[in-house]
Amino acid sequence: MTTCRALLPLALTLALSICPRLHAGAGFNDGDFTTYSWTPVKIQDTTAGQTASFAAGEQPTGGFGTAAYRSNSFSFHFNGSSTNQGIIIGNLSSNVAYNPSVSGAIHAITGFGLAASNSVSGGAATVSIGLLLMQTNLALQTNIYYTNQLQPTSGAWNQVKEQSLQLAADFTRVGSSGPVNPDFTTNGGTIQFGYVTAASLSSGSATTITGTLGVDDFQLSISNTPSMPRFTSQQPAHATNLLVTLSGLAPGETITWFVSTNLAAWSIDNPPNSATNTNGTFTVTNSVYPGASGWFLRAQVQ
Numbered sequence: 001m002t003t004c005r006a007l008l009p010l011a012l013t014l015a016l017s018i019c020p021r022l023h024a025g026a027g028f029n030d031g032d033f034t035t036y037s038w039t040p041v042k043i044q045d046t047t048a049g050q051t052a053s054f055a056a057g058e059q060p061t062g063g064f065g066t067a068a069y070r071s072n073s074f075s076f077h078f079n080g081s082s083t084n085q086g087i088i089i090g091n092l093s094s095n096v097a098y099n100p101s102v103s104g105a106i107h108a109i110t111g112f113g114l115a116a117s118n119s120v121s122g123g124a125a126t127v128s129i130g131l132l133l134m135q136t137n138l139a140l141q142t143n144i145y146y147t148n149q150l151q152p153t154s155g156a157w158n159q160v161k162e163q164s165l166q167l168a169a170d171f172t173r174v175g176s177s178g179p180v181n182p183d184f185t186t187n188g189g190t191i192q193f194g195y196v197t198a199a200s201l202s203s204g205s206a207t208t209i210t211g212t213l214g215v216d217d218f219q220l221s222i223s224n225t226p227s228m229p230r231f232t233s234q235q236p237a238h239a240t241n242l243l244v245t246l247s248g249l250a251p252g253e254t255i256t257w258f259v260s261t262n263l264a265a266w267s268i269d270n271p272p273n274s275a276t277n278t279n280g281t282f283t284v285t286n287s288v289y290p291g292a293s294g295w296f297l298r299a300q301v302q
């Protein structure tokens with residue numbers, strides 16, 4: 001919990017801003033890929049003629065820890081030229097989404113994890129996996145794909161984790177046109193999260209690459225800076241009750257009002273006056289110092 005204080009003597013009509021709860025955020029976890037509905041999409045095809053094919057689906061057993069998992073199978077023809085050729089498959093869920101304009105700017109992706117395995121034949125292709133973002137660009141009215149550093153996978157099940165902070169600059173556009181990096185600010189459009197599986201080859205004789213990549217235990221955590229709640233007062237300083245109008249409270253946040261005539265010693269909440277997951281008009285009752293000519297208001301956001 002972070003306590004944010006907005007303090008002013010109530011001698012005039014107030015226009016106060018409450019500081020946001022920092023490093024809060026969202027988390028998504030789909031251990032067996034059965035919690036959310038996932039949709040595959042071919043994001044990039046760098047083969048001659050763009051003829052790479054893919055399929056995706058849930059498998060009931062055999063995953064990381066023997067339970068259910070999700071698979072991506074692929075096939076592409078490498079024509080023998082010394083250029084990188086292959087396919088990038090995206091897997092997204094509309095349920096794994098975050099809207100910065102509603103829930104606050106994203107500070108960073110603080111954690112991402114998957115378990116992966118692969119089986120490939122036809123050549124020494126590189127098979128990788130990574131975090132995927134698809135952001136709706138409001139100006140262009142289109143969806144743009146972004147991914148961070150892809151990580152190679154081995155044949156057997158192994159965990160792939162990214163635990164360092166991933167900022168907007170750490171993600172680059174792939175398989176689409178538009179801004180090079182996603183917009184994590186409150187001006188940015190809704191972001192759907194998921195993962196990519198990629199297979200490619202850049203040297204060797206002409207051959208057809210086929211394979212299957214299994215994915216399990218999806219984990220994602222986001223640190224955000226929620227939109228700043230704001231309130232205004234239209235009551236005079238001697239009022240027993242202070243009417244405040246609140247807007248911009250982030251989903252799931254609770255705000256409690258405190259009053260005091262002493263900035264060093266705050267009373268208990270007076271009385272509890274909080275709002276969760278909502279905005280509107282509330283009354284803060286000054287029952288401790290009803291006759292005070294100047295009192296202070298504190299807001300605790302949690």
